[in-house]
Amino acid sequence: DSGVTQTPKHLITATGQRVTLRCSPRSGDLSVYWYQQSLDQGLQFLIQYYNGEERAKGNILERFSAQQFPDLHSELNLSSLELGDSALYFCASSVGPGFNEQYFGPGTRLTVT
């Protein structure tokens, strides 16, 4: 158990809908990272927050957004969902801002029908 929790574990929704994925980092970790794992694209970095502020941005679509709250949990919002958004979404956390020593959660599997 990495100490990173993600909810929900599974999510099934229809095209055009909007969903919110939630991540709670390990106690004491200030950074949260979001990744997408799909058969087509592999494992891709989406976005990083550090102590409430956006720190780095990867291949995140404009339809996707994220935020980190004062209690350091983070949410990833996916809107206008398409079939191609079906994937496993991982959250990771670390103490510092530098991507080192990331601890990954178990992931949220999103299926768009």
Add this chain to the structure above:
Amino acid sequence: GDSVTQMEGPVTLSEEAFLTINCTYTATGYPSLFWYVQYPGEGLQLLLKATKADDKGSNKGFEATYRKETTSFHLEKGSVQVSDSAVYFCALLYTAGVTNTGNQFYFGTGTSLTVIP
């Protein structure tokens, strides 16, 4: 841009065999390199890392050496066990600057390893 290329799998080995999973990288600067492992149904776990040329990362019998001259970070283990069956990802961290703002993290495509008794 920066990228990581991993050998394609799947790889199937007998227990106690020697393992090599190749990883090469393309980078404009001096990246840090990582190996992550993903066991079935779980998230990724950091296996080892190296932050500069000639560094050797090691953990649980796995080793990888950061070789700048060949831009490689191959993963090796002398004697694999059934419990090593997993998907292994090579990864690269591009550091944008001293403030750690705008860093980028790239994963390889993953190599599936199955160890049979």
